[in-house]
Amino acid sequence: MKKTISSLLSAVLAVFACSSCAKSDEPTISKANTYVLVHGAWQAPYVWDAVRADLESKGNKVIVAELPGHGSDHTPTHKLSLDVYTSKVVDVISKTDGKVILVGHSMGGMVVTNAAEKVPAKISKLVYVGAFVPASGQNLGELSQSDPDSKLGPQLVLSADHLTLDVRREALTALFIGDGSQAAKDQVLANYRAEPSIPFGDKVTLTNASFGSVEKVYIKTTQDVVISPGFQKKMIAAAGIKAVYPVNTSHSPFLSQPHTVSDLLIKIAQ
Template structure:
């Protein structure tokens, strides 16, 4: 009888150990995501995605770019390098490598970051984002996009330091597929966009930016950065890992849980 009981206990222990190991294998190790917002937006846009990623045990850093959100850095001092350095500072506080995510203008920023600290980045993720080649600025890419409807809605300030989006075009351009509540949130958090960083060109090398794995999430209903331009940028960068979301320019607002699922999958 004692031998039988011992055998049963051993079997139960073996089964529970196997189940525990199997469960651990199914759930990936926690990752650190660094999320970078785009133009005319701020950290709030990532709230729902951030919560989803945290619930799965990950770490999340949401960067507030200078001149956005509540940041009061003088507009005339801003540049793409200033944005870059803010993100590098956030990454430097993390011991492990990060998954660096950028949306729209944030794609320019994460590209510049990857050139400087490629060894700190496990993957670059572009979500409906500008993805330059060396020598290009955001304005160069934007002007090459006949499918974009943004240009006619821009108003430059008298000092040429900021760009506004016409009030009646803001939600139509950026989140036409969002709920009324989300659209109102975009209106409530709106600020004019610093203009100088749009003209700053990137310098990229094979030894820096070229060494980092890249993923692109296309926004199929986008009228700010058209799917056509997205395809051209993806091809120029040689990206082969591509996902899609059937949304407007701001999928983290209109379909945040879909974005979260993709980011979790990309981390595997």
């Protein structure tokens, strides 16, 4: 009888052991995250469409913030400022449950930096994608003019009322998406709007207690001619960002290599 019971126990234990082994071989399912994506200058939410679809297909929540004066928003240009942009993003973040991964591209780097100063406790990671990273007291105009290798400056045209900046149409796609498909380039041209200029002069005020407390990551665009790789490296070093992921793309990787960007954002979240 004792031998029979012992055999039964051994069999049961073997079943549990095999069950454990099977479970350990199963792929780990990543926890769903909430991403807030912020576009850059002369662009709009459409640029994130493919990245958003990728992230959502893997169970993540994605919110693409439309900055005032961009896309379908027609706030008068004289009413726009960096704080107006920031308020929009902070409002989006504040309405979400839990923390978010906040992602900013180009000029959007100024916005997400300012937002991180306002609501640091709501941001699990701050991700810059070929973006400006200001120090306290800096503005976008000052930063952009400090990049000696940028090809953007000579192609800008200030409006007569000084409220908007245009990029010469013949240079637009070469600057922003030189490595993209013709379809992507056509999309950029079709959605182009002049950029409000007032926010370029607005300075950020940052503190170690708020902005400094947020974990930061940089996705470096190594073929970029709008924000040169050398200048990106300089900003990364000045901000003390340790996690850097290079992508071999132009200024708009979410249009030329969206799957690379979405895969990186998922990796960064883990």
